[in-house]
Amino acid sequence: MKFNIALLAGDGIGPEVIDQAVKVSDAVAKKFGHEITWKPALTGAAAIDAVGDPYPDATHEICKNADAVLFGAIGHPKYDNDPSAPVRPEQGLLKMRKKLGLFANVRPTFTFPSLIDKSPLKRERIEGTDLVFLRELTGGIYFGEKGRRDGGETAFDNCVYTRAEVQRLAKKGFELAMTRSKKLCCVDKANVMETSRLWRETVQAMEKDYPEVTVSYEFVDAVAMRLVQWPNSYDVLITENLFGDILTDEASVISGSMGLMPSASMGADIALFEPIHGSYPQATGKNIANPMATVLSAAMMFETAFNLPEEGQAIRDAVNKALSEGIVTEDLADKGKAYGTKEVGDWLAANI
Amino acid sequence: MKFNIALLAGDGIGPEVIDQAVKVSDAVAKKFGHEITWKPALTGAAAIDAVGDPYPDATHEICKNADAVLFGAIGHPKYDNDPSAPVRPEQGLLKMRKKLGLFANVRPTFTFPSLIDKSPLKRERIEGTDLVFLRELTGGIYFGEKGRRDGGETAFDNCVYTRAEVQRLAKKGFELAMTRSKKLCCVDKANVMETSRLWRETVQAMEKDYPEVTVSYEFVDAVAMRLVQWPNSYDVLITENLFGDILTDEASVISGSMGLMPSASMGADIALFEPIHGSYPQATGKNIANPMATVLSAAMMFETAFNLPEEGQAIRDAVNKALSEGIVTEDLADKGKAYGTKEVGDWLAANI
Numbered sequence: 001m002k003f004n005i006a007l008l009a010g011d012g013i014g015p016e017v018i019d020q021a022v023k024v025s026d027a028v029a030k031k032f033g034h035e036i037t038w039k040p041a042l043t044g045a046a047a048i049d050a051v052g053d054p055y056p057d058a059t060h061e062i063c064k065n066a067d068a069v070l071f072g073a074i075g076h077p078k079y080d081n082d083p084s085a086p087v088r089p090e091q092g093l094l095k096m097r098k099k100l101g102l103f104a105n106v107r108p109t110f111t112f113p114s115l116i117d118k119s120p121l122k123r124e125r126i127e128g129t130d131l132v133f134l135r136e137l138t139g140g141i142y143f144g145e146k147g148r149r150d151g152g153e154t155a156f157d158n159c160v161y162t163r164a165e166v167q168r169l170a171k172k173g174f175e176l177a178m179t180r181s182k183k184l185c186c187v188d189k190a191n192v193m194e195t196s197r198l199w200r201e202t203v204q205a206m207e208k209d210y211p212e213v214t215v216s217y218e219f220v221d222a223v224a225m226r227l228v229q230w231p232n233s234y235d236v237l238i239t240e241n242l243f244g245d246i247l248t249d250e251a252s253v254i255s256g257s258m259g260l261m262p263s264a265s266m267g268a269d270i271a272l273f274e275p276i277h278g279s280y281p282q283a284t285g286k287n288i289a290n291p292m293a294t295v296l297s298a299a300m301m302f303e304t305a306f307n308l309p310e311e312g313q314a315i316r317d318a319v320n321k322a323l324s325e326g327i328v329t330e331d332l333a334d335k336g337k338a339y340g341t342k343e344v345g346d347w348l349a350a351n352i
Numbered sequence: 353m354k355f356n357i358a359l360l361a362g363d364g365i366g367p368e369v370i371d372q373a374v375k376v377s378d379a380v381a382k383k384f385g386h387e388i389t390w391k392p393a394l395t396g397a398a399a400i401d402a403v404g405d406p407y408p409d410a411t412h413e414i415c416k417n418a419d420a421v422l423f424g425a426i427g428h429p430k431y432d433n434d435p436s437a438p439v440r441p442e443q444g445l446l447k448m449r450k451k452l453g454l455f456a457n458v459r460p461t462f463t464f465p466s467l468i469d470k471s472p473l474k475r476e477r478i479e480g481t482d483l484v485f486l487r488e489l490t491g492g493i494y495f496g497e498k499g500r501r502d503g504g505e506t507a508f509d510n511c512v513y514t515r516a517e518v519q520r521l522a523k524k525g526f527e528l529a530m531t532r533s534k535k536l537c538c539v540d541k542a543n544v545m546e547t548s549r550l551w552r553e554t555v556q557a558m559e560k561d562y563p564e565v566t567v568s569y570e571f572v573d574a575v576a577m578r579l580v581q582w583p584n585s586y587d588v589l590i591t592e593n594l595f596g597d598i599l600t601d602e603a604s605v606i607s608g609s610m611g612l613m614p615s616a617s618m619g620a621d622i623a624l625f626e627p628i629h630g631s632y633p634q635a636t637g638k639n640i641a642n643p644m645a646t647v648l649s650a651a652m653m654f655e656t657a658f659n660l661p662e663e664g665q666a667i668r669d670a671v672n673k674a675l676s677e678g679i680v681t682e683d684l685a686d687k688g689k690a691y692g693t694k695e696v697g698d699w700l701a702a703n704i
């Protein structure tokens with residue numbers, strides 16, 4: 001098969017980790033007889049510097065016409081202390097999500113047996129953890145009307161959801177639950193928020209279409225607790241944009257394998273794959289960043305966007321082998337030797 | 353001294369744990385020569401059942417005229433699966449906060465050496481944890497306009513903050529930081545929300561009035577992570593209502609001592625003290641609920657509302673003694689004997 005993949009390296013360590021994912025994907029393509037054409041495009045601070053826009057139209061054209069998007073990370077320290085700067089890298093992220101219609105962010109959290117002791121949580125609390133968040137990504141308070149009144153003294157942000165938006169996301173949740181343990185948790189704040197009550201009633205009405213799925217409804221504050229107490233009691237969780245932002249980040253640290261966690265953002269026509277970690281400016285250019293989350297995001301891309309599970313598995317096998325043989329970057333190299341970003345990528349590509 | 357204390361037992365285990373706090377407070381009053389008049393009043397499901405309102409006017413009158421409010425817990429399972437029921441116990445809570453002007457919720461999280469191994473987190477991660485959240489409690493998305501449009505198909509919730517609301521809360525944060533390690537963290541989502549940008553610019557402008565305080569600004573998603581990774585890196589944290597709801601609950605489970613965590617909600621004229629745990633319906637009437645969080649809330653009341661630190665310390669000493677001698681309820685009685693709610697209360701009162 002032939003694929004066009006938009007390649008958005010972004011800022012910080014983005015380009016370095018993306019390079020490794022490209023190498024590994026090319027090795028997979030070679031092995032299985034596919035042909036990948038990479039279409040690099042600018043985004044983030046790199047795009048602001050070049051053309052004054054963190055998600056330029058040219059980049060959007062490339063993404064729209066690609067079969068999938070592989071994304072590194074964006075964000076640059078020069079914008080960090082000025083959240084009200086007129087143009088910021090994160091705006092590129094939000095614009096991209098909205099313009100590509102990436103409404104469902106899929107965030108698995110699972111443990112790697114060899115890394116379990118890196119977790120801040122006790123082993124017995126996290127063993128067997130294997131959960132997936134589906135976070136709504138193009139609605140809610142992120143995209144509602146916001147602004148100032150009273151000469152700047154009053155600020156407001158509007159959180160808005162339509163039933164159709166909830167249904168679209170919840171459908172993916174029910175479908176995912178059907179392929180797993182048939183357990184779905186709807187996370188909301190229905191005791192306070194009207195949008196949450198819409199979420200809850202919409203999901204409740206869909207239950208009859210998936211009689212095999214057991215649905216639970218939990219408040220976001222209770223989930224924030226239980227994620228730390230018993231993460232392995234969850235399977236598929238669906239939630240709105242802001243709750244998802246907070247809870248998926250919380251969940252990402254429980255496994256101890258944050259540097260390995262991939263994610264996908266799915267739209268009706270296109271999907272984007274990216275590591276959950278950020279642009280990690282301090283590590284930029286040092287050849288020390290862990291490329292595995294980006295490499296595993298490429299695995300998700302083969303599996304989800306191209307429906308090629310064997311290709312994805314080949315990548316996962318290589319990563320597991322690297323972990324058990326200690327071919328890892330310094331974040332995971334406890335006592336052993338630490339390998340460079342590039343060297344880990346080379347090893348993975350050679351072991352496909 | 354003479355005090356009138358409004359006593360809101362509420363639902364579930366509320367009445368049982370409140371009884372113990374009353375007993376212990378009376379013992380303190382006796383020892384130090386104070387006189388407490390308790391003013392019981394209805395709230396929560398109990399108040400809905402009695403008069404159809406979870407925070408009746410009569411209760412408000414009693415609270416308004418008291419020197420402090422001691423609160424148990426509210427919530428009843430008959431409302432749990434119907435978040436859109438016309439009258440719900442939680443509405444009483446919100447109404448009470450708003451009408452009493454309780455704008456600052458103070459939530460300490462600390463470890464008890466003897467309980468540290470109950471935490472889901474590893475000992476080395478939580479040792480020394482001693483942080484305080486100041487959560488804004490009468491603004492934000494909880495109290496903004498909310499409703500439906502398009503025949504119910506679209507729901508919205510408005511998050512609103514004024515500069516004055518932020519200043520009022522932040523002032524308490526700076527003052528608290530001055531009495532502690534002089535470290536303040538402002539938690540927001542200023543890369544997305546306009547209200548957060550108002551929070552951030554307001555706190556930034558106040559920095560010059562507290563030159564000794566080191567202020568950091570972190571995004572809510574990053575804090576949700578770091579709370580699990582390095583809770584002991586935080587000291588005083590200030591944040592808006594909804595973020596505070598989520599993060600304080602997350603923080604409450606890291607110490608392993610959730611059943612012991614007290615809280616205070618401060619207004620300009622009155623303050624309310626309550627355990628952070630809920631009404632725990634399954635345990636109701638069984639004499640098994642842990643009364644210590646409510647007893648420690650009474651300690652906070654003496655310290656904060658009445659400015660009587662020795663009286664508060666007497667309560668804390670009794671609780672520490674009970675913990676080290678194993679006079680605890682079943683949630684804390686690992687191998688040893690479990691005592692009843694009432695027996696723990698009696699023991700604490702006798703040991704003041």
Ligand SMILES: CC(C)[C@H](C(=O)O)[C@@H](O)C(=O)O
Nearest residue numbers: 090091093094245543544573
């Ligand atoms: C950078 C920021 C706007 C973004 C978000 O809040 O969605 C990030 O935290 C994420 O989760 O991808």
Ligand SMILES: CC(C)[C@H](C(=O)O)[C@@H](O)C(=O)O
Nearest residue numbers: 191192221442443445446597
């Ligand atoms: C019951 C609910 C409305 C309340 C809140 O969200 O404030 C509770 O979770 C709390 O934190 O006191």
